[in-house]
Amino acid sequence: MGYEGHHLSVNPIIDFSMSSLNPGTPEWDAIKSQVLKAGEDYGCFIALLDRLGPEVRKGITNELKHLFDLPTETKMLNLHRLPLSGYVGQLPIVPSYESLGIGDPSSLENIKSFSDMLRPEGRPSFSENVELFTKPAFELESLVKRIVLESLGVDKYLDELKDSTSYNLRVMRYEKLQNVDTDELGLVPHYDKNFITILHQLQSDGLELETKDGEWIKIKPSPGSFIVLFGESFHAWTNGRLRPGGHRVVMSGDQPRYSMGLFSDLKEDFLVKAPDELVDEEHPLIFKHFKFKELVNILVKEVSTIEVPQRCNLCVDAFRNV
Numbered sequence: 001m002g003y004e005g006h007h008l009s010v011n012p013i014i015d016f017s018m019s020s021l022n023p024g025t026p027e028w029d030a031i032k033s034q035v036l037k038a039g040e041d042y043g044c045f046i047a048l049l050d051r052l053g054p055e056v057r058k059g060i061t062n063e064l065k066h067l068f069d070l071p072t073e074t075k076m077l078n079l080h081r082l083p084l085s086g087y088v089g090q091l092p093i094v095p096s097y098e099s100l101g102i103g104d105p106s107s108l109e110n111i112k113s114f115s116d117m118l119r120p121e122g123r124p125s126f127s128e129n130v131e132l133f134t135k136p137a138f139e140l141e142s143l144v145k146r147i148v149l150e151s152l153g154v155d156k157y158l159d160e161l162k163d164s165t166s167y168n169l170r171v172m173r174y175e176k177l178q179n180v181d182t183d184e185l186g187l188v189p190h191y192d193k194n195f196i197t198i199l200h201q202l203q204s205d206g207l208e209l210e211t212k213d214g215e216w217i218k219i220k221p222s223p224g225s226f227i228v229l230f231g232e233s234f235h236a237w238t239n240g241r242l243r244p245g246g247h248r249v250v251m252s253g254d255q256p257r258y259s260m261g262l263f264s265d266l267k268e269d270f271l272v273k274a275p276d277e278l279v280d281e282e283h284p285l286i287f288k289h290f291k292f293k294e295l296v297n298i299l300v301k302e303v304s305t306i307e308v309p310q311r312c313n314l315c316v317d318a319f320r321n322v
C-alpha cells in the first residue's frame, strides 16, 4: 500500500529560536500573526527551537528503547485515571503502535516515580533525559497558548485555562508488522482531543500533517523542531477560529520509530465552552459545552470497536450546536 505524502513549499514552519521573544516587540507581533495563520490554515505548525542537540536525542532514544523493551505485563502497570492516557498497545486499529503516559510531568518526582514503578532497580538516566524534552516543550506550550489567546483578544482567560490544564507526557514506539519494503500506517489519521500537543520525533520520520485540501505533508525529524498541534478541544474553545490539526504516522524502513509528546489536556471539572467574546452574529456558537473526558470516552468507544486501521472521527461533532 502506498501513502502519498508531499513536501509542500508552504510548510507552516515558524522560527522560535530567537533569544529575545518578548511581548510588544516587532518579533513578537510577527510570530503572533504566523501562529494564528497556521492555526487557521493547518491547525498545526512546526516550531524551530534550537534546544535538542544530536547527543540529547540519542540519549532520549536509548531511554525509550530500554523502556519499551520491558515485558508487556510490566508496561501495563502504567495506569492513569483517564482511559488511553496510561499504557496503550495491541489495539487492532493501530496494531504497530504502543505508548506510555506520565501524568503531570512538570514535577521531576512524577517522572521518577513512573520510571521506578516499572524498574524498581532504578534508572536515574531516564528522568534526566526526559526532562531535556519536557522543559522546552512546557515553555513552548505556554508561549503558544498565550500567543493564540492574545491574537484572538481573549487573553484575560489565560490564567483560567492554565489552572484548568492537566498535562500528560506520552512516549511512543511503532514497530512495523509487515515487510521492510512496504509503507505501513503506524497511527491512523486523527485529531488530538486536547488543547495543544507538542510533539518531537526522534530518529525516524513518519509524521504527516493534513492540509485543508486533504493532502499530507511529511515532516522530517530535526534536532530543533517541535510539532505543535491544535486539538479538538481548542478548536471548540476558540469557536472554530483554530482548525484541529489532522495528522497520521506512516512508517517506512525496518527500524522501530520513537517519538514523544507533551499533551495539554483538561482537568475533569472544566467545561470546554467558547468565551462570549468569540461568539457573535458572524460567528454563531459551533459547539455546546462539554468535558474533555466526554471526548475521550467517544474516542475510546471508537478505538475499541474498530477492528481495522481506519480514520478516526472528529469526536467533538457529538456536541455540535445544531
Ligand SMILES: O=C(O)CCC(=O)C(=O)O
Residues within 6 Å of the ligand: 170, 172, 187, 192, 199, 200, 201, 207, 247, 249, 259, 260, 261
Ligand atoms: O508519533 C507521532 O509522531 C504522533 C503521535 C500522535 O499523533 C498521538 O499520540 O496522538
Ligand SMILES: [Fe+2]
Residues within 6 Å of the ligand: 190, 191, 192, 247
Ligand atoms: Fe495525535
